[in-house]
Amino acid sequence: MIRGTDISKVLMTAADSLIAMRDQLNELDAAMGDGDCGLTAEKGANGIKTYLAQNPADNNLGKWLAKAGMAYNKAAPSTMGALMATALMRAGKEVMGKAELEDIEIGKMLKAASIGIQERGKAKVGDKTIVDALDPAADAMLAALENGDSLETAAKAALLAAQKGRDSVIEIRSMIGRANWVGDKTKGKVDPGTVLFVGMLEHILNQPSSQPGSTLA
Amino acid sequence: MKKIINKPEEFVVEMLEGLYKAHPDLVTYTADDLHCLVRSDSPVQNKVALATGGGSGHLPVFLGYVGKGMLDGCAIGDVFQSPSADQMLEVTKRIHGGKGVLYIYGNYGGDVMNFDMATEMAEMEDIEVRTVLVKDDVASATADRADTRRGVAGMVFAFKIAGAKAELGASLDEVEAAVTKALNNTRTMGVALGACILPAVGKPGFHVADGEMELGMGIHGEPGIKTGPLATADEITSEIVETIMADMPLAKADKVAVMVNGLGATPLEELYIMYRKVDELLAQKGVSIHRQYIGEYATSLEMPGASISIMKLDDELEALIDQPANTPFFTQV
Numbered sequence: 001m002i003r004g005t006d007i008s009k010v011l012m013t014a015a016d017s018l019i020a021m022r023d024q025l026n027e028l029d030a031a032m033g034d035g036d037c038g039l040t041a042e043k044g045a046n047g048i049k050t051y052l053a054q055n056p057a058d059n060n061l062g063k064w065l066a067k068a069g070m071a072y073n074k075a076a077p078s079t080m081g082a083l084m085a086t087a088l089m090r091a092g093k094e095v096m097g098k099a100e101l102e103d104i105e106i107g108k109m110l111k112a113a114s115i116g117i118q119e120r121g122k123a124k125v126g127d128k129t130i131v132d133a134l135d136p137a138a139d140a141m142l143a144a145l146e147n148g149d150s151l152e153t154a155a156k157a158a159l160l161a162a163q164k165g166r167d168s169v170i171e172i173r174s175m176i177g178r179a180n181w182v183g184d185k186t187k188g189k190v191d192p193g194t195v196l197f198v199g200m201l202e203h204i205l206n207q208p209s210s211q212p213g214s215t216l217a
Numbered sequence: 218m219k220k221i222i223n224k225p226e227e228f229v230v231e232m233l234e235g236l237y238k239a240h241p242d243l244v245t246y247t248a249d250d251l252h253c254l255v256r257s258d259s260p261v262q263n264k265v266a267l268a269t270g271g272g273s274g275h276l277p278v279f280l281g282y283v284g285k286g287m288l289d290g291c292a293i294g295d296v297f298q299s300p301s302a303d304q305m306l307e308v309t310k311r312i313h314g315g316k317g318v319l320y321i322y323g324n325y326g327g328d329v330m331n332f333d334m335a336t337e338m339a340e341m342e343d344i345e346v347r348t349v350l351v352k353d354d355v356a357s358a359t360a361d362r363a364d365t366r367r368g369v370a371g372m373v374f375a376f377k378i379a380g381a382k383a384e385l386g387a388s389l390d391e392v393e394a395a396v397t398k399a400l401n402n403t404r405t406m407g408v409a410l411g412a413c414i415l416p417a418v419g420k421p422g423f424h425v426a427d428g429e430m431e432l433g434m435g436i437h438g439e440p441g442i443k444t445g446p447l448a449t450a451d452e453i454t455s456e457i458v459e460t461i462m463a464d465m466p467l468a469k470a471d472k473v474a475v476m477v478n479g480l481g482a483t484p485l486e487e488l489y490i491m492y493r494k495v496d497e498l499l500a501q502k503g504v505s506i507h508r509q510y511i512g513e514y515a516t517s518l519e520m521p522g523a524s525i526s527i528m529k530l531d532d533e534l535e536a537l538i539d540q541p542a543n544t545p546f547f548t549q550v
Contacts, residue, residue: 062341063341066337066338066341070302070303070306070334070338073301073302073303073334074301074303077299077301077302077331079327079330082302082330082331082334085302085334086334086337089334089337089338092341093337093341096341120330120333120334
């Protein structure tokens with residue numbers, strides 16, 4: 001069984017990883033957006049850390065996660081903030097009223113987060129956004145868990161799928177958001193959203209950080 | 218920039234402080250946040266609660282319409298910026314009187330995203346929330362893309378109709394249906410003669426050249442449909458009314474409500490000159506004006522220009538628009 005304290009630790013690690021990636025994300029974003037992706041991520045991460053410090057996980061993990069999402073958005077009220085908040089809210093909805101979770105529910109939460117981001121951001125796979133790393137990761141994790149694999153094995157499958165997803169959109173043109181206005185110049189550039197998600201997963205799983213493009217033959 | 222302000226960064230907060238001092242009997246705020254404005258007698262039990270929200274810079278929109286017979290609450294953001302989902306949620310929780318909450322606001326990306334998030338959070342608190350988006354600006358997209366149109370001054374009609382319906386004890390379904398009908402029957406188009414200046418920026422973000430006008434410009438300076446030499450009041454009014462009627466045909470014996478709205482720096486005199494022509498054009502069509510509103514209802518800081526809104530009335534809408542209302546900026550007895 002997975003407890004609230006475990007999830008709290010994972011979120012804390014994820015927040016620390018966002019702060020650590022600030023400059024890298026800003027640089028990637030400056031090439032195709034307005035260059036504040038890292039700053040926004042850092043602000044939101046600090047919002048989450050404050051929330052986690054003040055609100056220990058309680059018996060309703062769903063509501064506690066949703067409120068963590070609101071804390072993120074309050075600290076970083078931007079599109080990215082809204083998308084991250086939505087991911088946490090939808091993950092929370094998946095486990096509403098529960099105090100402990102089965103492994104399979106982690107996969108379901110990840111998939112719910114992915115669907116939430118797609119709906120709120122009006123983005124789909126192939127638009128060159130965080131969805132291109134997140135959605136295949138969620139699918140891979142869910143498939144592995146349904147197959148009876150351990151959480152650790154499933155998480156590693158998710159990481160590999162996320163890395164491949166990140167790399168699969170490097171050569172295509174951004175189809176959405178501010179980066180869409182930059183147009184063809186986004187071809188060949190790495191999407192900061194995919195890097196953010198992969199980096200977060202690598203930190204959580206204590207894996208070495210991979211270079212964008214590393215999964216390409 | 219010439220503005221009567223203290224510090225640009227205090228613009229919104231000091232405006233709100235003034236508003237609360239001026240109207241303590243009508244409005245207050247919740248969650249210790251001045252941006253979360255509610256009726257001073259909220260929550261009103263057994264009434265559908267109505268909320269709106271959006272950026273500052275459009276007074277009396279949005280917060281000027283909170284009061285009996287209109288809205289219950291409003292989340293207000295920085296100049297031309299969406300308030301946060303959290304602020305919208307706080308307003309929602311405070312105004313909920315047991316019959317659900319209806320959000321009515323303009324179709325802008327940031328507002329939609331934040332209100333949708335507030336909706337999800339409110340549902341977790343067991344508050345039923347519905348949304349009706351205002352998309353009345355005929356100049357912001359062609360008829361085949363009407364769903365992407367922006368919300369402008371016509372939202373005041375939506376606030377009025379929804380407020381009256383809710384005050385009469387209607388259910389959430391009934392209020393939603395009435396305001397949806399009102400908006401299906403409402404069109405607006407504006408003209409800008411110049412730009413407005415965001416206090417924090419200090420200079421105009423766009424320009425309308427000397428001697429020119431921009432027909433259909435949005436209330437944040439979004440591009441219009443036609444830029445050209447400044448025409449006469451009659452020519453401008455005719456073009457706006459014709460564009461509206463091409464989108465929403467009016468027939469002999471139809472009844473309408475009309476709003477001639479100043480965008481911030483256009484004198485009332487000029488609005489009455491426009492109204493004179495609206496009245497003439499509608500009379501030629503055999504359309505009768507049941508109610509008219511002439512003044513500043515939805516502005517864009519100090520933008521010179523005006524908009525015209527027309528709402529086609531049926532018996533229900535006519536009865537609802539005649540209901541009384543009492544808010545800081547809208548009183549009808």
